[in-house]
Every structure is written in C-alpha cells, then in structure tokens.
Amino acid sequence: xxxxxxxxxxxxxxxxxxxxxxxxxxxxxxxxxxxxxxxxxxxxxxxxxxxxxxxxxxxxxxxxxxxxxxxxxxxxxxxxxxxxxxxxxxxxxxxxxxxxxxxxxxxxxxxxxxxxxxxxxxxxxxxxxxxxxxxxxxxxxxxxxxxxxxxxxxxxxxxxxxxxxxxxxxxxxxxxxxxxxxxxxxxxxxxxxxxxxxxxxxxxxxxxxxxxxxxxxxxxxxxxxxxxxxxxxxxxxxxxxxxxxxxxxxxxxxxxxxxxxxxxxxxxxxxxxxx
Amino acid sequence: xxxxxxxxxxxxxxxxxxxxxxxxxxxxxxxxxxxxxxxxxxxxxxxxxxxxxxxxxxxxxxxxxxxxxxxxxxxxxxxxxxxxxxxxxxxxxxxxxxxxxxxxxxxxxxxxxxxxxxxxxxxxxxxxxxxxxxxxxxxxxxxxxxxxxxxxxxxxxxxxxxxxxxxxxxxxxxxxxxxxxxxxxxxxxxxxxxxxxxxxxxxxxxxxxxxxxxxxxxxxxxxxxxxxxxxxxxxxxxxxxxxxxxxxxxxxxxxxxxxxxxxxxxxxxxxxxxxxxxxxx
Ligand SMILES: Nc1ncnc2c1ncn2[C@@H]1O[C@H](COP(=O)(O)OP(=O)(O)OP(=O)(O)O)[C@@H](O)[C@H]1O
Ligand SMILES: [Mg+2]
Numbered sequence: 001x002x003x004x005x006x007x008x009x010x011x012x013x014x015x016x017x018x019x020x021x022x023x024x025x026x027x028x029x030x031x032x033x034x035x036x037x038x039x040x041x042x043x044x045x046x047x048x049x050x051x052x053x054x055x056x057x058x059x060x061x062x063x064x065x066x067x068x069x070x071x072x073x074x075x076x077x078x079x080x081x082x083x084x085x086x087x088x089x090x091x092x093x094x095x096x097x098x099x100x101x102x103x104x105x106x107x108x109x110x111x112x113x114x115x116x117x118x119x120x121x122x123x124x125x126x127x128x129x130x131x132x133x134x135x136x137x138x139x140x141x142x143x144x145x146x147x148x149x150x151x152x153x154x155x156x157x158x159x160x161x162x163x164x165x166x167x168x169x170x171x172x173x174x175x176x177x178x179x180x181x182x183x184x185x186x187x188x189x190x191x192x193x194x195x196x197x198x199x200x201x202x203x204x205x206x207x208x209x210x211x212x213x214x215x216x217x218x219x220x221x222x223x224x225x226x227x228x229x230x231x232x233x234x235x236x237x238x239x240x241x242x243x244x245x246x247x248x249x250x251x252x253x254x255x256x257x258x259x260x261x262x263x264x265x266x267x268x269x270x271x272x273x274x275x
Numbered sequence: 276x277x278x279x280x281x282x283x284x285x286x287x288x289x290x291x292x293x294x295x296x297x298x299x300x301x302x303x304x305x306x307x308x309x310x311x312x313x314x315x316x317x318x319x320x321x322x323x324x325x326x327x328x329x330x331x332x333x334x335x336x337x338x339x340x341x342x343x344x345x346x347x348x349x350x351x352x353x354x355x356x357x358x359x360x361x362x363x364x365x366x367x368x369x370x371x372x373x374x375x376x377x378x379x380x381x382x383x384x385x386x387x388x389x390x391x392x393x394x395x396x397x398x399x400x401x402x403x404x405x406x407x408x409x410x411x412x413x414x415x416x417x418x419x420x421x422x423x424x425x426x427x428x429x430x431x432x433x434x435x436x437x438x439x440x441x442x443x444x445x446x447x448x449x450x451x452x453x454x455x456x457x458x459x460x461x462x463x464x465x466x467x468x469x470x471x472x473x474x475x476x477x478x479x480x481x482x483x484x485x486x487x488x489x490x491x492x493x494x495x496x497x498x499x500x501x502x503x504x505x506x507x508x509x510x511x512x513x514x515x516x517x518x519x520x521x522x523x524x525x526x527x528x529x530x531x532x533x534x535x536x537x538x539x540x541x542x543x544x545x546x547x548x549x550x551x552x553x554x555x556x
Contacts (some may be wrong), residue, residue: 056368074455096457109547110470120456
C-alpha cells in the first residue's frame with residue numbers, strides 16, 4: 001500500500017531547506033478585468049517565499065482569492081503586478097514540474113479512471129510502464145482499487161476527487177498545488193487522505209501549497225499557514241506551525257495544536273466571517 | 276488506523292452493471308407500444324379506406340402497397356434503381372461530410388479563416404439548396420455526377436455547423452487542466468476538443484445521411500434515367516399509386532437503416548454522451 005517516490009529527489013537536509021527558496025511571490029497583485037463588467041481586485045500585495053520541501057496551507061474566506069493565487073502559481077492566470085518565481089524561473093506559463101489538484105475533479109468523461117490518472121504522463125511522454133505502475137499504486141492508496149476501468153460518471157464526487165489527486169501526483173511533480181482537494185470527502189476519508197498526503201510528501205520531498213477551508217486540516221498538515229483576509233485578499237498573517245514531525249492525528253488533540261487553530265480562527269472572528 | 280476500514284470498504288470491486296438491457300416489457304413499454312401503433316394505423320388505413328371507399332388512385336390501401344412492394348422487390352430492374360440512388364447518396368454523403376469536417380476543423384482552428392468565411396457560410400446556408408438541383412443537372416448532366424453534387428451540397432452544411440460548434444464546445448476547465456500538465460495545442464485538440472466534438476459530429480452525420488438521400492432523389496426528379504426518384508416519377512405518370520407508395524416505403528427504410536447504422540457507431544465511439552444536441556441545417 002505504501003507508495004514510494006520515484007527517486008528523483010530526496011527530501012533535502014534541514015540546512016539546505018533554510019536556504020533553498022523554491023517559490024517566490026513578491027508584491028503580487030491580481031485584478032480581474034472582465035470585458036463587460038466592473039473589475040474585481042482579487043489579490044493585493046502578496047509576499048511569500050516557500051522553501052523547497054515546505055508544506056504551506058492557505059486559508060481564507062470564500063472569494064478571497066485562494067484559487068486565483070494557485071492559478072497564478074500554476075501559470076494559468078496572468079498576474080497584474082509583481083513577480084512569481086518557481087525554482088528560480090519566472091512563471092509565465094505552466095511549468096512541467098508542477099502538479100495541480102483542482103477544486104472540481106475535472107476528469108475527462110471519455111477516459112477510464114486509470115487513463116485519466118495517466119494524463120500528465122501521457123502529455124509529458126514519460127515512460128509508460130513505470131508510470132502505469134505508479135498510477136496503480138496511487139489508485140490503491142486512495143482506495144480506488146477495482147475502479148480503474150470505470151468511467152468518471154460511475155464514481156461518486158469524492159471518488160472522482162481522489163482520482164484527481166492521483167492524477168496530480170502521477171508524474172511526481174516537485175511542486176504540488178492543491179485547491180481544496182478534500183472538500184468533497186467525508187470526515188473519515190478526509191483524515192485518512194491527510195495522513196497519506198503527509199506520508200507522500202515526506203517520502204518525495206515535494207513542495208506543497210494547499211488551499212483549504214478547514215483550519216484544523218491546515219494546522220495538521222503544514223509547516224506554515226497563510227491566512228488571507230476577505231476580498232481583496234491580503235496576507236493577514238503567516239502562522240508557523242511548530243509541531244514535531246512525523247505527525248499523526250493524535251497531535252490534533254494536543255494543546256499546542258489547539259492554540260494554533262484558535263489563533264487562525266481569531267482572524268475570521270475579528271472580521272466576523274464565519275467560514 | 277481506524278480510517279483504513281472506511282477506505283478499505285471501497286476496495287471491493289464495483290458491482291458490474293448489466294451490459295445488455297433486458298427485454299422487460301414493463302420497464303420498456305415501447306417494445307410493444309411501437310409495433311401496436313403500427314398495427315392499429317395500418318388496420319385503420321386498410322379498413323378506413325374501404326369503409327369510406329377512397330379511390331385507390333388517391334390513397335391505395337396498405338395491402339395494395341404491400342403487393343406493389345412485393346412486385347417491385349421481385350423485379351431486377353427495381354434493384355438497379357435502388358443501387359443507383361444508394362450509390363449517389365452515399366458518395367455525395369461521404370464527399371459532403373468529408374469536406375465539412377476538413378473545412379470545419381480549419382475554420383475552428385484559425386481565427387482569420389473563421390472571420391473571413393463565416394459571413395459567406397451563413398449567407399449560403401439561407402439558400403434553399405434543393406433549388407440548385409436544376410442548375411446542377413444543367414452543369415453536370417443527367418448522370419451520376421449531378422446527383423452526387425446535390426447530395427454533397429445538401430449534407431455539407433448541417434455537418435459543417437456541427438463540426439464548428441463541436442470543436443468550440445470544449446470545456447474551459449478541462450483545457451486548463453491539460454494546460455497545467457503541459458499540453459500544447461495539438462494535444463489539447465486530440466485529448467479534449469475532438470472527443471467533445473464527437474457527439475456533434477454524429478448529430479451532423481445523422482442529419483447528413485438523410486439529407487444526402489433527399490438530395491439524390493431531388494436530383495433524379497429534375498433529370499435522370501434511373502434511380503428511385505426517377506421511378507417515383509414513372510409510377511406517378513403511370514397512375515401506379517401503390518407502386519409510388521412502395522418506392523416511398525423503400526426510401527424510408529433506406530433512411531432508417533442509415534440512421535441506425537450511425538446511431539450504432541455513435542454508441543460505440545461516443546458512448547459517454549447520453550444525447551446529442553442536433554443542430555439543423
Ligand atoms: N475569471 C474571473 N473573472 C472575473 N473575476 C473572477 C474570476 N475568477 C475569480 N474572480 C473573482 O475573484 C475573486 C476571488 O476568486 P477565487 O476563485 O480566487 O476565490 P476563492 O478564494 O478560491 O473562493 P472559494 O473559497 O469560494 O473557492 C472572487 O471575487 C471572484 O468573483
Ligand atoms: Mg476557490
């Protein structure tokens with residue numbers, strides 16, 4: 001059941017982590033300018049550096065620009081001002097070392113679940129045999145064994161979302177962007193997926209930026225939690241989560257975790273936003 | 276870990292859906308309703324015409340049509356007429372539909388071409404294509420060519436509209452998804468645009484084949500020495516009204532067979548699309 005990283009990277013030692021800036025966002029502004037309606041300021045002055053191998057979560061009220069931030073990092077959406085770099089390269093178009101999980105599963109209805117998971121490997125013309133094996137391991141891990149030959153409409157929303165997670169991981173991306181990947185899952189599967197995600201992350205040394213609505217989830221998973229304000233999204237606070245790793249779910253009942261959760265929640269209470 | 280059991284529960288293989296739909300008359304009442312309606316209409320027609328003594332030169336009875344059909348099917352000459360029309364329709368269909376796929380793909384992929392050609396296409400679409408038949412006979416003669424051209428022209432437009440519309444219909448989120456994973460234009464076309472267009476293309480084929488038969492028959496009306504359209508006119512001149520109806524029956528069957536072949540292909544190739552949005556000519 002354990003899925004191994006493909007051995008391209010190992011998690012860098014702590015000293016290297018502190019120097020290795022992997023994602024760099026400086027003075028980022030984003031303004032949507034629809035053709036026939038008023039512009040929307042989505043993000044204002046976002047400054048964030050993410051170290052290589054770091055796990056970052058982004059929380060914030062609905063509509064504050066979380067998806068927008070991920071899409072800019074993914075090279076899907078142009079920024080209005082500022083700089084965005086991944087691994088030293090300016091992001092102007094999607095980079096091959098980035099994998100993304102979308103807020104909606106976005107599977108192709110004419111492909112089986114297995115072939116959907118293989119999409120990134122196919123696009124990037126990666127060794128089929130090796131990646132088929134990895135796709136199968138990922139599907140096993142998320143509990144979709146036996147559904148490989150099914151089509152997306154034959155699966156529940158949560159199962160489709162899990163297939164989307166496998167797709168984002170199949171080419172073992174150095175950077176993983178996840179937009180509320182566990183939103184459609186029941187609480188128990190969600191906790192299980194959190195634990196699995198941490199294990200994959202630990203084994204592969206990926207740099208992860210995860211958007212979530214769940215503050216406890218953000219605390220459990222992350223090295224740092226980025227709290228965005230209401231729209232237009234600004235960084236209200238970046239909360240370092242100093243809980244020892246590897247973590248298991250037990251850590252969430254500790255007082256220290258509770259303190260972090262309360263501190264992040266206070267931001268939303270102050271703005272009287274119930275999220 | 277307590278949660279593995281939950282996920283583990285999903286590990287049993289999903290139950291197989293029955294692949295063949297069962298012949299259950301309660302669940303699918305149309306299985307007996309459709310033939311029942313046919314029998315009722317034919318009986319009403321048969322005895323209604325007798326009851327009101329409708330002249331057989333106005334409306335022949337089903338039994339007479341059936342006799343005429345039997346006569347024709349036993350006649351070698353009839354089969355050669357059928358062959359002529361089928362060939363004209365099929366050739367015209369393939370040419371018209373093929374040209375529409377090529378042009379439609381070109382138009383949908385190159386903005387300038389679209390902007391340049393669209394006004395002409397819209398203008399041509401409003402021309403009643405059937406009215407061009409005399410012209411085609413004048414240009415291409417009484418033989419095969421004029422009918423093939425007619426069938427091609429008339430099946431071209433519904434197909435073209437469907438190809439353009441279908442290639443445009445791709446979901447923006449799906450394109451974004453492929454883009455993130457590094458897909459280029461050609462890969463996006465192959466992996467999303469083309470599959471999205473497939474149900475539209477089948478809708479175009481479905482209308483196209485029926486239109487191609489119509490085109491061939493109309494061409495034969497205007498000027499021909501053979502074919503089912505020619506036979507329709509002959510039976511009409513000879514007051515063989517049952518014979519005329521028999522030809523109409525054969526033409527309908529041709530259209531139906533073509534329709535079912537295309538539906539069958541569609542079920543195989545575009546299995547994910549439940550129903551197609553048909554765009555008319
Ligand atoms: N393509 C677009 N055109 C115009 N405005 C947009 C577009 N996409 C998003 N917006 C606007 O930008 C703001 C931020 O949207 P975004 O999707 O990033 O929010 P979000 O934080 O992901 O919200 P949620 O938690 O509900 O997913 C919203 O006010 C939205 O209306
Ligand atoms: Mg969002």
